Amino acid sequence: MFFGGMPGGMPGGFPGGGGGMGGPPKNVDTEKLYETLGVKKDASKKDIRKAYMKLSRTHHPDKGGDEHKFKEISAAYEILSDAEKRTQYDKYGLEGVSGDDVGAAGGEDLFSMFFGGGRSRGGPRKAPSISHPLKVSLEDLYNGKTVKLAVNRKVIVGDSSECSDCHGRGSVMEMRQVGPGMIAQSQRPCHSCDGKGYHATFKKERKVLEVLIEKGMKDGERIKFSGMSDEVPKMEPGDIVFVVQEKDHGLFKRKGADLLAVKEVSLNQALCGFTWKIKHLDARDLVIKSKPGEIIKPEMNTKDALPFVKKLPGEGMPSKGNPFVKGDLYVMFRVKFPDTLPENVVSELRKLLPEPDETVEYDPMEVEEVHLTSADVRSFGKGGVNSVGSEAHESDDEDDGGRPVQCQQS
Template identity: 40%
Template sequence: MVKETKFYDTLGVPPTATEAQLKTAYKKGALKYHPDKNTNNPEAAEKFKELSHAYEVLSDPQKRSLYDQLGEEGLEHGGAGGGMGAEDLFAQFFGGGGGFGGMFGGGMRDQGPKKARTIHHVHKVNLEDIYRGKVSKLALQKSVICAGCDGRGGKEGAVKSCTGCNGSGMKTMMRQMGPMIQRFQTVCPDCNGEGEIIRDKDRCKKCNGKKTVVERKVLHVHVDKGVKNGQKIEFRGEGDQMPGVMPGDVVFEIEQKPHPRFQRKDDDLFYQAEIDLLTALAGGTINIEHLDERWLTVNIAPGEVITPGAIKVIKGQGMPSYRHHDFGNLYIQFDVKFPEKDQLKNLELLEQVLPPRLEQPKPAADAMVEDFEIEDIDGSDYSQARAHGAANSMDEDDDDVPPGAERVQCASQ
């Protein structure tokens, strides 16, 4: 019993489908939905990507096992290799650069030597490691040429070119539609699109005729100081292997983890510091633990007066600049914590040390004056009052719209 059937449904096969059935379903769908054949149909392009991703997962025994047991979430956390571009997968089946030029006679640009798929991984790194630099050991699964048969799939001389398709894996079929004859290509039923035929008794026992086996590889990923979020680290030739093509690459994309104390923007760091009212007015010190475990003692001069939301800077204490020797800045935004009501004593002393009160507007001598006391706000009542006020405001605005006219809202830029 599989946890999810989404990928099987995309290919139109049951969860019990064999490798040959998966391959046949992919080839049929890829030919039908390829973007070159549906130039003005974005839905077909999206379907083509979905087909390619589903086949890329289900054709890999390890990924398929993870998917059957844990679904897509299991693939994300199971370390079972990376993804392959839809066009790269198409090119492996049909040749060329992934388009239809070679298949239907059109001119196709020279793409150079064929290359196996590129394995993509997201490498999540915390801010401390980006600040100090780090070497990570990351394991991945990749396909390598089977040593038992040297990538032939069977005994020497046992692999025969399919005579039904002349080794291409595809057959050209013709179908009469009224007075016209339609010519189209389909997957060769004799070899299931392989282009080769190997008798079961001659298949390699190590790879079962697949020509490649899955191998675990450990790579040392150097995370340089100040590396940017989204930056890619490439290992050329360390990806999948296939007979007759160049080995693929492995690409790690850096994903910076959120940090509980610092926010990063380019080479600058931002820190939120909470101070009391006394420190904001009379000065004092705050201590900040930096990303390399140093402690920064920040002095606030007496009388400097730190207002709520004020931002100050310590130059040169931000992130290291990638592959340079300078640093960004550390910006500190202050949150001034005011005392609670029960903490206030000797309020009359404040009159002596603080500036005089702001002069308030005064009512005329003959004005009607009423005294009120302020109260704390109940959150739910306040939210309802704001919502009611907004609704009334909209009703008033609607009064300016002529009958039968349609109100148009400006789009955000």
């Protein structure tokens, strides 16, 4: 509604201006973005930001909101918070900002975002999609599986009608007199349709969906069923999306198409060989053996002291889309050393193992014999004055402000 002046802002009161006069084209929607944020067209930049912050907290996907709705809110705020873009939109609608990179959607996608169906603005918009988490075992991601899931959706019974009170907007403008010759205008949800913009009768419908878990699928992948969400009048039904959530496995850890298993071996097994039987994700029994004479070391011979790792090529996860190409199965070893050994065992090992201890001649009465104690390499460099006792001594010195002691001279 306009107060004073002529509609369209053109002399003579021609709405929308005339062709060739530099005014906006006819039948251009310049209200949709304001409706998205729930503000008036003359809202201040502060009001627009306040509305955006409130809506973004409610509709953020991380808080269970609809992703499409959140994108609409973000794109609307990005345009209306920019003075130049807002002026262009107020004159030419979305056409006025179609060349801008708005919300990473690109101008061509703005019409699809707010009206559905690309630039065919007369087409129906799409209703919000619904996401469901789908917990899947590593075995099912390896072998593939079809899961039947029942979902309940709302479908329209009979015909629906646009709310005559709000004309399908879901909100109405109210005016009240706040002083002599002063009128305040505010927007509130339409009570007649509960803010929906339509009148319709719904019923619940139960659908059984066959969800295909493809071989090699990863955590976070989405399985979409188009048009299977709730029906909304004058809108295309949204999608039902199942989001894969990979369950933890008792033996294997996964990264991409590779698998990792951890094997603890005794010192005897590390030196003399080991045999390890495992059940793979396809229920095959694998017997992993070390080669004759092969030594399992505590760590790799690298500067970084990496864990000792070997692998079975082609025994990892299948690749999605090409399950015949598989990753590798890595085995990380941890060597368990005994705490102590009996003297008789030490004597035998000294004879059997290569490179025994060198014999050093010395007189115990003249040379000091010492033994090592347990230590933590993280404490290296913290000895001497940096030790705990010295730190306490230093803190005592700091109590008097670190001032030097002066001796009185006579």
